[in-house]
Amino acid sequence: MLHHHLSGPADAPPLVLGPSLGTSTAVWAAALPELSRRFRVLRYDLPGHGGSPAGLLPSPEPGRTTVADLTDLVLDLADHHGWDRFHYAGISLGGAVGARLAAHRPERIASLALVCSSAHFGPPEPWHERAALVRTEGTAPLLTTAPGRWFASPDTTVTAGTPFARRLLADLAAADPTGYAACCDALAGYDLRSELHRITAPALVVGGSRDTATPPAHARELAAGIASSRLLLLDCGHLAAERPRELAAALLPHASVEPAARDRKRNPGSAGGAGRSTLR
Template sequence: MLHHHLAGPAGAPPLILGPSLGTSTAVWERQLPALSRRFRVLRFDLPGHGGSRADVLPAPEPGRTTVEDLASLVLAVADHHGWDRFHYAGISLGGAIGARLAAHCPRRVASLALVCSSARFGPPEPWYERAGLVRLRGTAPLLETSPARWFAATEAAADTETRTPFARGLLGDLAGADPVGYAACCDALAAYDLRPDLHRITAPTLVVGGSRDSATPVAHARELAEGIPGSSLAVIDCGHLAAERPGELRAALTAHLDAAAAAAPPAAPPVSAPGNGTRLPPPG
């Protein structure tokens, strides 16, 4: 099972927070105090990241892992806790997992927030190339270029001793990522294209874009917002990790989640846990 942390009142509405590629549950740390007051918050680590082992993947071999596989692992965690329905917010790849769930398991997702994410993360070739590089040399080569992509704030992106503790911690997560798990997540991003299915998402949806995000520019956020019926778009002055602007991100998320929770029907009784074999239905 994916490594995860729980916080917040046991009887509160469930909220799952998905991390971006290369980070861990720590990417949500500064949002946790506010979100855990109203929600039972579950933060998880991607395979090979943080406390999650790469061998939770059903097929970690090159080119085999899909976002559907990752979403099924998240469903297994939700089932383990008896959560038939939950709110979901995710950054980048974490957002793609939530969008896949909302499109293909709509009864499970009460609301959705997609933060600096995309319906398609560009052509597949660069992702397969990155996966090959990481399998060969680990994540060390990525440490030179990631700060400028992740962070807009100079003190976070700069390669100096003035780098913020938050930025240092996330870059430490990248340095410590298992090459097998990281590369498999790159394979998942390479194969991901949810554009034909965006109209299937019926959950109340917030899309957050970063005005200085070079990895998933605001145009990606607009494509999500235009493709998901009834969704709303907020743009924050940030790089790829909007968590670097905790106040702005917190305000957007809490307003969205509070509105969605207030409009939600009463929770259904918990489902029995089926174990780790939960799978999504096939596309179509």
């Protein structure tokens, strides 16, 4: 199974947290104290990241890995812990995993939070090029550009020196090239734009106002395509986890209301036609 950590009361509602490409469970560490008070939190590592071996991938050869493969690995974790239904929040690639889960296995997802994620991460060629680079040279060439994508601070040299950034950059440096490249392949082939309407779980879409990897337009596209969604923009770069208090404050009420109660609030006296609200 994917390497993972469990936190919070054993009898609390389960909440699965997905990481972004190049990071590990550490990306959620600062938000964990708040989230684990109310949830049984499971944080996992992507294949080739943190403690998860790249060998977990069914086909790690170039161009073979898909987001569906990663989704199956997450479902294996939930099944192992006996969770038929769980809340899910994911950053970037971790969000794509959650979106596909919600679209294809809606009975498993109680609520969904897509954080600095997208329905489509751009043309496949740049992802295949990055995958080829990493397979040849490892992740070292990515270390100088990652802070500029990940964090909102205009002075990335200062930001990269914070304990949070140092930990994440160390995870990127230590990532298995095979696993990292396979995750790039998954992003290259991912396009859920035509299936967003299949997502029926209450969805919170969090965008970063200074995110250059998935700019706010990506968050707006997700919110526009998911019927039961709310949009929240934070002052952050690609890793909204750099704003842990604001992120946890948004996730806690979103995942804490039972779906049936949400439906009653959105549509009093109605069985369908869920509306959309937007937070600014």
